Amino acid sequence: MTQKNMSAKQTEQPGRTTRSSKWLVLATTSVGTLMSALNASIVNIANPVMASYFTVSMAQIQWVATIYLIVTCSLMLLFGSMGDRVGSHKVYIVGIAIFTLGSLFCALSPNLQCLVGARVLQGVGGALLVPVGRLTVLKAYAHAISERYRFYSYGDCCLIV
Numbered sequence: 001m002t003q004k005n006m007s008a009k010q011t012e013q014p015g016r017t018t019r020s021s022k023w024l025v026l027a028t029t030s031v032g033t034l035m036s037a038l039n040a041s042i043v044n045i046a047n048p049v050m051a052s053y054f055t056v057s058m059a060q061i062q063w064v065a066t067i068y069l070i071v072t073c074s075l076m077l078l079f080g081s082m083g084d085r086v087g088s089h090k091v092y093i094v095g096i097a098i099f100t101l102g103s104l105f106c107a108l109s110p111n112l113q114c115l116v117g118a119r120v121l122q123g124v125g126g127a128l129l130v131p132v133g134r135l136t137v138l139k140a141y142a143h144a145i146s147e148r149y150r151f152y153s154y155g156d157c158c159l160i161v
Contacts, residue, residue: 025136025137026137028133029092029133029134029136029137030133032092032095032096032099032129032130032133033129033130033133033134035099035126035129036072036099036125036126036127036129036130037130039068039122039126040065040068040069040072040126041065043064043065043068043119044065047061047062047064047065050064050115054111054112054115056112060112061112063112063116064112064115064116064119067116067119067120067123068119068120068122068123068126069123070123071119071120071123071124071126071127072123072126072127072130073127074127075123075124075127075128076127076130076131077131078127079091079095079127079128079131079132080131080132080134080135083128083131083132083135084135088132088135088136088139089136091128091132092128092129092132092133092136094128095125095126095127095128095129095132096125096129097125098121098122098124098125098128099122099125099126099128099129100125101121101125102118102119102120102121102122102123102124102125103118103122105117105118105121105122106118106119106122
């Protein structure tokens with residue numbers, strides 16, 4: 001089959017994906033959702049260590065967790081609608097890149113202010129991952145409604161774990 005015929009065939013059936021690629025979509029979006037949800041609370045375990053490392057009070061170090069939640073919750077609706085307009089795949093890739101870059105900056109932070117700034121960046125990436133991940137699953141399972149809800153429940157298990 002030529003490249004022209006393949007692209008024509010792909011455009012005839014939008015939203016249709018193979019069974020293995022559906023699982024890949026689910027796995028990828030579930031990992032992104034898990035990373036975002038886990039990052040919201042996992043830093044609380046390290047708060048005493050980070051407070052002594054940066055020589056700040058526990059009240060100050062709480063901003064590391066709080067700023068991530070503020071940014072993520074305030075931008076989630078905006079990025080969900082942006083994913084709907086621009087394309088969920090593109091926005092999801094950007095979200096993973098921003099989240100990873102924010103994680104790198106968190107690891108390299110020399111002081112509390114840089115760490116909080118890096119968590120803002122990480123929160124922007126997290127806000128891109130969650131709603132756009134759900135949208136990606138919705139589009140991958142557009143023609144199989146019963147399968148879509150089953151796969152949503154698999155993805156929700158990542159949030160519960």
